[in-house]
Amino acid sequence: MSAISRSSDSFQLGVCYYPEHWNESLWEDDFRRMKELGFSIVRVAEFAWTIFEPEDGKFSFDLFDRALDEAHRHGLKVIMGTPTATPPAWLTERYPEALNARQDGVVYRHGQRRHYNYSSPVYRFYCERIVRKMSQHYGNHPAVAGxxxxxxxNCETNEFxxxxxxxxxxxxxxxxxxTLDKLNxxxxxxxWSQTYTDWQQVYLTRPNPSDSPNPHQLLDEKRFISDNTISFARxxxxxxxxxxxxxWVTTNGLFGHLDNHAxxxxxxxFFSYDSYPQFSAFEDPENTSSLRDRKWSLSLSETRSISAHFCVMEQQSGPGGWVNRMDMPAPRPGQMRLWTYQSIAHGADMLLYFRWRTATMGTEIxxxxxxxxxxxxxRRLHEVAQVGEELGRIGNLITGKSFQAQFAILEDYDNSWDAEFDAWVxxxxxxxxxxxxxxLQERHIPVDIVYMREGTKLEDLLRYPVLVYAHATILTENRAALLDAYVRGGGTLIMGAxxxxxxxxxxxxxxxxxxxAANWCGITVEDFTLCNPNFPAASAQWTDEDSALPTALFNEVLTVESETAEIMASYTSQYYSGGAALTRNRHxxxxxxxxxxxxxxxxxxxxLDRxxxxxxADGWADxxxxxxxxxxxxxxxxLNYSHEPVRLNFLVQVNDLLRSGSLFGNIELEAYGVLVIQR
Structure with a gap:
C-alpha cells in the first residue's frame, strides 16, 4: 500500500486554494462547498512567502492560521507548500546574488516566479529559515497532512x-x-585545445562563436543541475x-534536468505530478490517426515509474493560459471527468484540481x-460534483492497487540529457x-516506463516479457550485462539505430x-547514414511477406554475425538496397x-504482429x-477520448462500478465517457 493510501482509506480528492487571494468573508462558503463536492484535501501557501515573512526576520502566521482552522472545522485536510518558488522582493533586492542568470550572464529580475538559483548560500539560508519556521509552526496542526x-x-527554466x-x-x-587530469x-x-590547467578555469558552459559547447562538459552540466536541485530539495x-x-513530504512537477527517481x-x-492534457492534446477531429489526445497517458506512465502510487497535485479544470501564452481552449463537456479518471487509472491515489477559483489578478487570470x-x-462545477460522488462510492476500491502492464519502454537520464544536444539522436x-x-494504444496494450538506474535489478526487468530500449546511445558495461541477462533469461528486447x-x-x-549490444543482437552495423528531406530514408520490405516496412530519419545496414540471427526485413531502395534493415536473434x-x-x-x-x-482485453472485450x-x-x-459515442462489445458479463450494474454485449460509451469495471 502506498504512503498516500496509508493516510486515508478513501481516494483523496481536493483542490488548490489561495486564501491570501480572497476576502476572508469567502472562506467559510468556499470550504463548505468543497466539502459538499466530496473534497477532502486542499493545497495552500506555495507562493505566500511575503505573507509569512513580510520583512526580513519578521514572521506572521495569522492569515494562514485562520484559514487552516476554518478548513479543519469543515473536515478538510491541508497540504502546506513551502514558498521558496517565489522569493520576496525585499530578499532579491538586498541579495541579488540569489537570482538566476542566463547563459550570457543577464540576470533574471524580480517580477515573476522561479527567478532564483539553488546555489546561493544566502538564498539557501533564507529558504532554510522560512521552512523551519513554517514546519515548526504547523508541524502539529491537526489539519496538515503533508x-x-x-x-x-526546474519549471520555467532548467538551466542555471x-x-x-x-x-x-x-x-x-x-x-x-x-584531479584536472581526470576531468580533462x-x-x-x-x-580544440580546451585543456584546463587550473580549477578556476572551469565554468558551466558559456556562450561561444558557434553556440556549440563541449558535449561531454554539457552532459556533466545537466548531471550537476540535477544533483544541485536535489540538494536544494533535501x-x-x-x-x-x-x-x-x-x-508526509512530496514535491510536484515533471521537468527537465532533474533525476526525479533519485x-x-x-x-x-511519494511523487506528485501536474497534469494539463491540453498542453499537447489537440484532438484529431476525425479520431482516426493522431491519438495525440492520449499523449498524457505516457507522461502519467513516466510519473508512475517514479512513484507507483502518486498524487496529481494539479489537474486541469478549465481553459488554461497566462495572459501572454498557453492559450488552451475550455475542456469540452465530459473531458474534465475523463482526464480525472485518466490520472487515476494510471496510478494516482490523490488528485487536486487547479484551482478552486480563477484568479482575478496577475499572470494567470x-x-x-x-x-x-x-x-x-x-458546468465544470457540476462535472466535478459527479466525480466527487462517484469516487465517494468506489474510491476505496482503487487506492493502493498497482497498475498492470506486461510491456515496458526503457529510459534513462543520461541518454535523455545527452540527446538534447545530439542532432543525430x-x-x-x-x-x-x-x-x-x-x-500500443491502438492495440490496447498498457505500457510502463522503466528507468535504467544504478539500482536496477534483473528481477525489475524480468517482470516484463517485452522491453523497448529504442536508442540507447550511451550503454554502460553494467547495463549491458543486465540487458544480456534479461534476454538470456527469456525476455524480448527491441532496440533501434x-x-x-x-x-x-x-x-x-x-x-x-x-x-x-552486438552480443545479444547478433549483428554489427556495416554502414549507416543520416536521412533528411533531400536524402530520404530507404524503403524496406518484410522477408516473410510482400509488404513494406517504412523506415525514418536514419538507416543502418546490418550484418548478421550469429548463427541464431535472422533477417526480418531488407532495404529496397538507396545504394544499400538488399542490405538487412531489421533482424531478430535468439539469445x-x-x-x-x-x-x-x-x-x-x-x-x-x-x-507486434510477428x-x-x-x-x-483479448477474450472478454472488443x-x-x-x-x-x-x-x-x-x-x-x-476511457473514450473521442468527441463522439463509440461501441464496445463485452464478450462476457462484467461489473460496472460507476453505474452499479452489469454489462454484456454491445454497449455505447458516450463522448469522453468512462467505464470503471471490476473483474
Missing amino acids: WQIDNEL YSDADHIAFRQWVRTKYG EAWGTVF LQADIIRESAPRQ MTSELLD YWHGINDYHNRPN RPLRWKSKESWSKA RTGYKDERGQCRMIPFPGF GDGWSWYLGSAFTEEAVHGI MGTPSP LPKQVEIAIRGDIVFL
Whole structure:
C-alpha cells in the first residue's frame, strides 16, 4: 500500500486554494462547498512567502492560521507548500546574488516566479529559515497532512548560470573527478585545445562563436543541475522531517534536468505530478490517426515509474493560459471527468484540481479554475460534483492497487540529457517513442516506463516479457550485462539505430556498432547514414511477406554475425538496397530485435504482429481504438477520448462500478465517457 493510501482509506480528492487571494468573508462558503463536492484535501501557501515573512526576520502566521482552522472545522485536510518558488522582493533586492542568470550572464529580475538559483548560500539560508519556521509552526496542526517542497522544481527554466552556480559546478566536478587530469580525460579537452590547467578555469558552459559547447562538459552540466536541485530539495525535506515527523513530504512537477527517481527515493514519501492534457492534446477531429489526445497517458506512465502510487497535485479544470501564452481552449463537456479518471487509472491515489477559483489578478487570470470569477455554478462545477460522488462510492476500491502492464519502454537520464544536444539522436528518440506509444494504444496494450538506474535489478526487468530500449546511445558495461541477462533469461528486447556506441562520458567507443549490444543482437552495423528531406530514408520490405516496412530519419545496414540471427526485413531502395534493415536473434531463452532506423508506426505494428503480443482485453472485450484500457489490480478503466459515442462489445458479463450494474454485449460509451469495471 502506498504512503498516500496509508493516510486515508478513501481516494483523496481536493483542490488548490489561495486564501491570501480572497476576502476572508469567502472562506467559510468556499470550504463548505468543497466539502459538499466530496473534497477532502486542499493545497495552500506555495507562493505566500511575503505573507509569512513580510520583512526580513519578521514572521506572521495569522492569515494562514485562520484559514487552516476554518478548513479543519469543515473536515478538510491541508497540504502546506513551502514558498521558496517565489522569493520576496525585499530578499532579491538586498541579495541579488540569489537570482538566476542566463547563459550570457543577464540576470533574471524580480517580477515573476522561479527567478532564483539553488546555489546561493544566502538564498539557501533564507529558504532554510522560512521552512523551519513554517514546519515548526504547523508541524502539529491537526489539519496538515503533508508538505509540498517548493513548486515545480526546474519549471520555467532548467538551466542555471549565476555566479553562485559556476562556483558550485566547479566544486561538483572537483569532487567527482578529483584531479584536472581526470576531468580533462572525461571531457576530451585535448580536442580544440580546451585543456584546463587550473580549477578556476572551469565554468558551466558559456556562450561561444558557434553556440556549440563541449558535449561531454554539457552532459556533466545537466548531471550537476540535477544533483544541485536535489540538494536544494533535501535541505527542505530534512527540516520538515525534523520539525513535522508525522506529516508526509512530496514535491510536484515533471521537468527537465532533474533525476526525479533519485529525489523521490532519497527524500520523498511519494511523487506528485501536474497534469494539463491540453498542453499537447489537440484532438484529431476525425479520431482516426493522431491519438495525440492520449499523449498524457505516457507522461502519467513516466510519473508512475517514479512513484507507483502518486498524487496529481494539479489537474486541469478549465481553459488554461497566462495572459501572454498557453492559450488552451475550455475542456469540452465530459473531458474534465475523463482526464480525472485518466490520472487515476494510471496510478494516482490523490488528485487536486487547479484551482478552486480563477484568479482575478496577475499572470494567470486566464488559467481558469473550477469556479469562475463570479463564483456562480457552471458546468465544470457540476462535472466535478459527479466525480466527487462517484469516487465517494468506489474510491476505496482503487487506492493502493498497482497498475498492470506486461510491456515496458526503457529510459534513462543520461541518454535523455545527452540527446538534447545530439542532432543525430534527438529526433530518433521522439519519433520512436511516439510510434511505440501510439501503436500500443491502438492495440490496447498498457505500457510502463522503466528507468535504467544504478539500482536496477534483473528481477525489475524480468517482470516484463517485452522491453523497448529504442536508442540507447550511451550503454554502460553494467547495463549491458543486465540487458544480456534479461534476454538470456527469456525476455524480448527491441532496440533501434544509434545504439550502444557511447560510454557514460558521452565519448564514442572504438568498437563496432552497436557496441556491447552486438552480443545479444547478433549483428554489427556495416554502414549507416543520416536521412533528411533531400536524402530520404530507404524503403524496406518484410522477408516473410510482400509488404513494406517504412523506415525514418536514419538507416543502418546490418550484418548478421550469429548463427541464431535472422533477417526480418531488407532495404529496397538507396545504394544499400538488399542490405538487412531489421533482424531478430535468439539469445539464450529470449529474443532480441534490432531495427537500423527510427521506429515508424508501421514497423511497430509489424513487429507486434510477428511477436503475437496480446492485449489484456483479448477474450472478454472488443474495443475501438478511441478507447484506452488501463488496469489497476482487479479494476479496469475504459476511457473514450473521442468527441463522439463509440461501441464496445463485452464478450462476457462484467461489473460496472460507476453505474452499479452489469454489462454484456454491445454497449455505447458516450463522448469522453468512462467505464470503471471490476473483474
